[in-house]
Amino acid sequence: MAGRKRRKQKFLASAEIVDDSDERMSTEERKENLESKAWCDLPVELIEQILSKLKLEDNIRSSAVCKSWHRAAVSVRVVSQSPWLMYFPRYGDMYDFYDPTQCKTCSLYLPELCGSRVCYSKDGWLLLCQLNTNCLFFFNPFTREKIKLPVPRFELKYQIVAFSCAPTSTSTSCVVFTLKHSNPSIVVISTCQLGAEEWVTVNHQNRLPFVSSIWNKIVFCNGCFYCLSLFGWIGVYNPLECFWNVLSVPPPRCPDSFLNKNWWKGLFMAEHNGEILVIYTCCSENPIVFKLVQSETAWEEMKTLHGMTLFASFLSSHSKVDLPGIMRNNVYFSKVRFFGKRCISYSVNDNRYYPRKQGHDWGELDPFELIWIEPPHNALSLI
Numbered sequence: 001m002a003g004r005k006r007r008k009q010k011f012l013a014s015a016e017i018v019d020d021s022d023e024r025m026s027t028e029e030r031k032e033n034l035e036s037k038a039w040c041d042l043p044v045e046l047i048e049q050i051l052s053k054l055k056l057e058d059n060i061r062s063s064a065v066c067k068s069w070h071r072a073a074v075s076v077r078v079v080s081q082s083p084w085l086m087y088f089p090r091y092g093d094m095y096d097f098y099d100p101t102q103c104k105t106c107s108l109y110l111p112e113l114c115g116s117r118v119c120y121s122k123d124g125w126l127l128l129c130q131l132n133t134n135c136l137f138f139f140n141p142f143t144r145e146k147i148k149l150p151v152p153r154f155e156l157k158y159q160i161v162a163f164s165c166a167p168t169s170t171s172t173s174c175v176v177f178t179l180k181h182s183n184p185s186i187v188v189i190s191t192c193q194l195g196a197e198e199w200v201t202v203n204h205q206n207r208l209p210f211v212s213s214i215w216n217k218i219v220f221c222n223g224c225f226y227c228l229s230l231f232g233w234i235g236v237y238n239p240l241e242c243f244w245n246v247l248s249v250p251p252p253r254c255p256d257s258f259l260n261k262n263w264w265k266g267l268f269m270a271e272h273n274g275e276i277l278v279i280y281t282c283c284s285e286n287p288i289v290f291k292l293v294q295s296e297t298a299w300e301e302m303k304t305l306h307g308m309t310l311f312a313s314f315l316s317s318h319s320k321v322d323l324p325g326i327m328r329n330n331v332y333f334s335k336v337r338f339f340g341k342r343c344i345s346y347s348v349n350d351n352r353y354y355p356r357k358q359g360h361d362w363g364e365l366d367p368f369e370l371i372w373i374e375p376p377h378n379a380l381s382l383i
Helices: 002-040 044-051 056-062 067-076
Strands: 084-087 094-099 104-109 116-122 125-130 135-140 145-148 161-163 175-183 186-193 200-205 217-221 224-228 234-238 243-246 267-272 275-282 285-292 299-301 309-312 318-320 330-337 342-347 352-354 370-373
Touching: 002 067, 044 067, 056 067, 116 161, 116 370, 125 161, 161 217, 175 234, 217 267, 217 275, 224 267, 267 309, 267 318, 275 309, 330 370
Parallel strands: 309 330
Antiparallel strands: 084 094, 084 370, 094 104, 116 125, 125 135, 135 145, 161 175, 175 186, 186 200, 217 224, 224 234, 234 243, 267 275, 275 285, 285 299, 309 318, 330 342, 342 352
């Protein structure tokens, strides 16, 4: 009897331990479920704001938390490198570079650029002109590489110049391009292929009037140079076929308020995936972005940028995708406020400038002092 009683007491004691263990486990599971549910229930905007600050590897790790975090992490995942805004000082050889992603500025000592004026920027390279000698040269501020071009026989001071690709490109040959009009019906186009000993200059007849000036915009797209005239007409030059044509596309329609003082300084053009984009700005109105339709027969106003980010400066503009979520569907201009800590941008989604109530008279800026440039991914290690 005594043995049976001891076995019964032992069995009851073990049952109580199991019950207590089960209760503790269920409590812990409930806590974990509540914590998991709390993380999942955070507002999407807050999750995106947090994840947009993470490095790429941390972003990937955080995407494994749950489905909502995965969607948010992918939406703000940074794959592309944002262009930097480069400042050309009036005096001295220290050049500042502003990174809009980090809202930080760094400096480089570049005595090689003394006495030169910037003409264009593409693929991380600058095209510059020595005004006193009329010499053109390529320069990469991150690697300090310098490539000289033949001295042209025409004056470059009042002409806009562009190039097709990086001079170090192995997939295609780099072509430098400039134009001016001798009269509204004739355009003089000069080109220089990298490695050539001299420039080639040819007169081309205009089918439609085209007036060139230092205020023109040029981008290279689909194997051709697209030139936006001061009054909104588009000229296209194919360097392989040596063919020039002015498109019979009427200029984009903007409100009369856009034609105010210095309005031509607030006009920008960029290229994205084979499409031509034009940005019109006005100090009293929100910017308008137009896209040249594929048939090249009309301009279409863009109500959304479809996740793209535009970086607009007077001499050259750029487009990027896969930037932090907070930067998408925005136009970043070559203006920085609050002691170099905030770049002026316009949100297409919100229909407003950031920061609000800032001056947007582009006429107050020297167009040759600021330009967007695409840095390499290891840019910080080179500075």
